[in-house]
Amino acid sequence: MRREILRMERVTYKEQGITTLRDFELNIFEGEILGLLPINAYGLQSFLRILRRNPPLYYGYVYYMDTMVDSWQDMKRRNNRISIIGGKSSLVDGQSVLSNIFILRPGFRQEILRMNLLRKQLQPFLDDIGLSVSPDTPVEKLTVFERVVVEILRAVVAGDHLIVLLEISTLINDSEIMRLHGIMKHYADRGTSFLYISPHFEEILQICDRAAIMTNGSIVKMLYGKQMNTETLENFENEYDIMVRSRLNTRKHSRKRELVFEVKNLCGEFIKNLNFQVRSGECLVIQFEDNRIYQEFLQFITGNKSALKRKFFIKGKAVNPCKNQKMAVILEQPGHTMLFNTMSYLDNLCMSLDLRVPSVWRNRNIRKSIRREYSPILGEEVFDKKISSLTEIEKTELVYARIMLQKPKIVFCVQPFKGADMVHRMRIWELQEMFLSRGISVVILAINMADALSLADRIIRIEPNTTLIEYERKDFNRLPMNLPWSRLYKQS
């Protein structure tokens, strides 16, 4: 007999009259690591909301530990003891690891805190999973990996039977993922269940025995045993696959292109003597093995941290990265981080044009002609929409179009595929391809390779000691097979 931890039975859920989950069925057994592959993101947030809060359902039943916790007939709202770990920390800043794990957990009743005792109680948990973190470290000083593990530990100590991990691979690097998988297996053996949500099937295959495929707010298939291989889902990614393959066949790869961008001897707190070059129209993927180096590099190119002079060069001339219109940065989830809700669509589009065309804000005709020029690409109706009412894809298109108007020589895309479903990822891919076809170099900064491999001409892996390992396209078949899209290069 297997114990069921979570069971969702024919759940239909509506938000503001729109059905976001339809006939949703899912069950998770004790000690199981179940993969969830959202082919599109539709309904995913509703699913997570149901897991957390048991909102009123339109129809269906939700059982947690074999007890009905939510149904269409029952309007009581109780929170489930389920932890959801994702990009945003749920730990309380300013408090130590110890406080977050023990003192702030629900059900902690001690009025006199015996910190030494709690420290002793925590130590076996840390030793168990080989995590060397001081219990008194403030949580904001933890690395992303440590933060994720501390959140898992807090859930385990609080007695949560189900832990949901949401797109964790976009936060931590490959070696940390392997460590995390070890920790998950360790707790799964002890009865804790995990729901591993990832848009990449290859990643799910590494850790899960069973996977649920979600599309348009329903689970369309559960995959077991022999079905747990990459060929099973070729159909779903067929369109994407064809698009990528056609590019692989048509794109010319030559190293004779002119040198556009150069980083020379860049040093910082964690970065030690970083050097690399980017050529015109080239797509370079930089994968960071150390999160701190990634964060520091990001600070350098966004101007949040200033480097010593003469570190960044465009066409041989030293530049300040944040003040040069020939260089652009597209941040993570640009739809949320790079748009201004109070401004109109057109104003958002023209924002970075004033360096090139200073009269853009005074001259209405310029803005009108921009609208005319970009309507075929972005659609006519979006210009009359409010920013807040745009879809995620429309927001992304707006940001990329803004950069296209800026006409930079090089664009840094920070984790461009993070949080995007397949249709969204395809559109991002197309937009980046558009940059490349216009001769603009694209540098993808990634913790995890995700879809970047399908676009890359060259990959640079930056090791924790800032050693660079470079892969040319011909060497891509040396990359680990479990990476998304690596199969393309094995075949070719």
Next chain:
Amino acid sequence: MKKLHAQMRYLSNRVTAFAILLFGVLFAILAVCARLNSLRRISFWLLPILSVTILMLLIVGWFWIGKPYEICENKMRRFLDGYLMLDAVNKDEVMLTPFTYKEFDKVSRILNSSQTVNLNKRQAQYLALQNQINPHFLYNTLDGIRSEALIAGVENVADMTEALATFFRYTISKVENLVTVEEELDNCNTYFKIQQYRFGNRLQLCVETDKDEDIMHCLIPKLTLQPILENSIIHGTELKIGTGVSTIHLEKTQSRLLVRVSDNGVGMDEKTLEALNRRLGKSGEQITNNEQEQKGGIALYNVNNRIRLIFGEEYGLHIYSIENVGTDVEITIPAITSEREIKRGT
């Protein structure tokens, strides 16, 4: 007092009672105000008392009328949307009026009647054979064919005939609503044996169970697995190029028996899958609307309706499928070994 309590089950009576209470309170407030006016005094306590009284009236109104009305309306809306609500029709629940109560009670009795269950069971049996052939005549004839085949030395024909007779005996003559999982699996194996004479090695059946021995003694509605297996062969593996594998996987949890009939056949597109699952979810439409059943997909809907009528609306069938990968039909029923454990009597 009991009679008054019973009368208050109806929202119509509650609204009347609440209106009387409201008028009473308003009258009292007006009387106090008039008295204070005549005495030319203004009490500072009047405003807070008035506010508290109105607040209390609102709370009473919400819990006594508003919330029960919302629940009642939700149920009616789901019912009209096609969802089956066997558990929702409860005598102790608040209803709009005595008339709506009578209506709901009648619908509930019709849905819960053994006639409905038996009607669905009969439909699950082969339509061609239904009430047309005397079963004993059929069995005797099949036995006769088997004897002749054995005498003629055609063992294949004899085995096939024996399997067919066994299959019909189970399908037509066994009258119970619930059988053990073991019996259902035997029937599936018999059916598969007959199909293998047609498809040969192109077809494979695999039965997977966990180590729990109890699972074979669990009760399951008769003719639950075979129609689904038949569907999986006809619509899934038969259309596939190469060997088709059908799998019956049985698993027991704390309270449920999960049976999964899978195939690695052609699968179905997302729209068909969505429509099928929607029809399975809204089984109220299936029970009351015979028109749709004639359009096809009888087996799945029948099995689903019988399960829900016997065990309740939280059980039944759900389909998972991806084109060119395969289809899984998951059957969920309570894990019981005796008919006495069924909450809903048939």
